[in-house]
Amino acid sequence: MPDGLNHISTLNSPLAVYQSQLGEKLVEDLSQLQAINTLDTLFWQLTQQNSTTSLPIKGLYLWGDVGRGKTFLMDLFYDCLPQKGKLRLHFHHFMARIHRDLKALVGQQDPLVIVAKNLTKECRILCFDEFFVSDIGDAMILAGLFECLFKQGVVLVATSNIPIERLYENGLARHKFLPCITLLQQHTSLLHLNGKQDHRLHRLRAEQNESEFVATFKFIGMTAEMDFSIIFADLIAATNLVQINASSIEICHREISVKSVTESNCPNSMVWFDFYALCEGPRSQLDYMEIATRYDTVMLSGVPQFAGEVRGWIKARGTEDGIGDNQAQITGERILSYGENDDMARRFISLIDELYDQKVSLYLSSDVPLAELYLEGALKFEFRRTYSRLMEMSQN
Structure with missing residues (x-):
């Protein structure tokens, strides 16, 4: 497990950076403020935790309508973290990488476990944007992959337009994806970014x-x-x-x-x-x-x-x-x-x-x-x- 997140110098926290931009780049949004406070708490849990006595840390699943600032908030959180031990990808890129890695391991025993362990060597905090499952192949992979990652202590922060329970809704053989939904509910906190403002169009x-x-x-x-x-x-x-x-x-x-x-x-x-x-x-x-x-x-x-x-x-x-x-x-x-x-x-x-x-x-x-x-x-x-x-x- 990379240890870069266990050593923090005098970095600005997500909340401090967010507050510094209020009025200049940002308009006040109570929903965003709740989300950034949650991300700030997670930031300090990750950066101040003693790895030898650590307890499991819950990640965050941030969902809401378009233009509510989900990606902005996640990226602000990600940028505040130390350079080592983190990975940020769009969900499509994440799945493309997983498929590519699995293809390279064809013929080996438990290739998904190998992929997951390689990921944990690279990052402790995994952030991906636009979590949306529509492909049955992705759905089948994700349950096993997340089980391995969470066992290794990887913390997930994800954004989506839909809540966890509606992922892969109406998908083929969705019952096989339900264990993945349960895992996400156990290992992340669900937060609805439900502000009334589309910040892109407002700007x-x-x-x-x-x-x-x-x-x-x-x-x-x-x-x-x-x-x-x-x-x-x-x-x-x-x-x-x-x-x-x-x-x-x-x-x-x-x-x-x-x-x-x-x-x-x-x-x-x-x-x-x-x-x-x-x-x-x-x-x-x-x-x-x-x-x-x-x-x-x-x-x-x-x-x-x-x-x-x-x-x-x-x-x-x-x-x-x-x-x-x-x-x-x-x-x-x-x-x-x-x-x-x-x-x-x-x-x-x-x-x-x-x-x-x-x-x-x-x-x-x-x-x-x-x-x-x-x-x-x-x-x-x-x-x-x-x-x-x-x-x-x-x-x-």
Whole structure:
């Protein structure tokens, strides 16, 4: 177990850093204050604990609606910790790493135990963002993995849009994932960040008047009448990059069509995709992770409105698009409708999540204003996060 967290010098605590930013960068939010106090307590437990006489420390599972500051608070906590003995990953990156490590151990006995022990050598505190399980393979792995990590004393801090008990809700063979839910409930404290303010949109409105704010809805970029050919050429001229004569690039060993591209993995690298090339076909989160790693700027044109005839109906417990809506929670069951473009919408959500998390510059043109890209359907809640992130990215 790394011991870097057991030796702390004069560091600012999460609460002290948070309070120093109130009024300047932050507006007062009682829900955030409760969360930062909890994280501050955890910070001192981790940094002052004597490893020879230590008792188990409970981690934190922070959940809530979009734009409530979950990632900001977790990152503030993480940055205050000493450098050694910690690891912070987006959940998709975490699972990609676990699958990669398991693949390298094919044929060995108890590979999941080996993966878990290797992780504990690297970190005592594990932070990951956007905890959301939708894949049955991930669901099967996580129960065994968390059991090993918690036995080794790893402390988990995670953010999510849903509470622990709703993870992998309606998933295939969900009963096999229930032990993982029990483990998370035993080893983390659940805290609902339920403030009424979307802090991303609040900050943007504070920086510009309402008419300017509305004018940014249709485009992300420098002007409201974007000619991507001109913008691409201007960016190349400004950065002394060379445009490659290619109609496609290889991502995850598959060809994806591009409209323009520069060399990858170099400063200011750029690529321009048509929406359908990137989101219509069989793409995965791994594709978007590789793109975000290789390119500093992504241009995406022709994003459509995700609407269409309802394709089917399913019953689901709780509510996907009304967290905090007491009436929706009381009803217990409801019917969700899936539109014919929802597969593309899911890929688009995953793409934006990845570009946002890796701080990739985005230029985007759409057929309709961003606020109208997805109005009704099963992904309405998830798309609220995407919209909030797009608005923030438009200003960066």
